[in-house]
Amino acid sequence: MTKFLLVLWILVKSTFTSFAGLASLPEIRDELVEQRHWLTDDDLNQAVVITRTTPGPVGVYVVSVGYMADAVPGAVAGWIAMAAPSLLVVLLVGYFGKRAEHPRVRAMLQCVVLASAALLVLAAIPIGREALDGPLTIAITAVALPLLIMKRVNTLWIIGAAAALSFVGAVAGVAHVRQTDRPRLAEQHPATQVSSTDRSHGMGLPSGQDLSLAPP
């Protein structure tokens, strides 16, 4: 119980003071790897890789970290820490919602959405560098982008078709198949540096990170 509460406190403290997917990583690393030695850099690295392997936001890595630290109770602590800050948005919506028609608030929303869109494009660049490693994956992106913009095709179909194509390509020997021995994010890009790279790309996706997708 004590360990559960400690894990909960560490993760809650980290998520309430960060504003993007992996932005809490340096603080979590400091507490769980450096100070308490409950996890290793490889464990943290693995947690980040797992969130890229699964659908959903990258912030879910906190649940994986919690599980590694204290099994199921740790995963519960991770989920609480991940979900709880979201409730703060209700206060913001309650306040700004009443003033949404004010010209200054409307302009504020316009500017934030425009800046967010630009940050999103910047965040796609490192993912593109990692994922677009051959003709097949480049073709997938080139076909999917206009389909999504002009035809508004459901993304589930796009993702399913892309995964199936790449899988079939690998089986048929068309796509490049590679095996990685183990994740190396923490070794090559220490988690303590993630916040600085994270800042440069906006969406909690450090540039150049090895998420088991880079060439060995």
Added chain:
Amino acid sequence: MFARYANTTFGGGSATIAVLKQQILTRRGWIGEAEFDLNYALSRLTPGTNLFAFCTATGWTSRRWLGAVVALLASSLPCSLLTVGVTVFYVELHGSALFQAALRGALAAAVAIMGSTAWVFAEPHVKAAPRKAMVAVPCTVALSLGAHFSPVLILLLAALAGLLWPVKPATGERP
């Protein structure tokens, strides 16, 4: 809706929000464009994971606290359980070349999703306020890549700029 789309989309939170926009705004009309913008912008300024903040805000806009709690649980629980499952079986999955190939295909699609998402979000504002777009987008790129400002700081500066550069009220509209 939140359980279905928030837990099945690759490409991160914003890509998922774009899918949710298509479903809850365009197809079902649960919230309006202005409410969507409000929820999206404020979710980017909330600590933690932006997607869950967006889902909570949208749930609250539709059905107040009940909607907020249901949206938060539906969007965060299934992907958390999936993450625990993958954590348990990670070694086996990570060692599979075919799994890795399928994952790379999904990530290639995610790149396209993120690009289209940026356009889906920006398009109405580029049309409504082209001058703001011409200032906000290059400034964001410069502050992010050049000055290495954090995203939240850039968004706060964007919010401040918006407050100082208000929308012109339409004729007959009270400022």
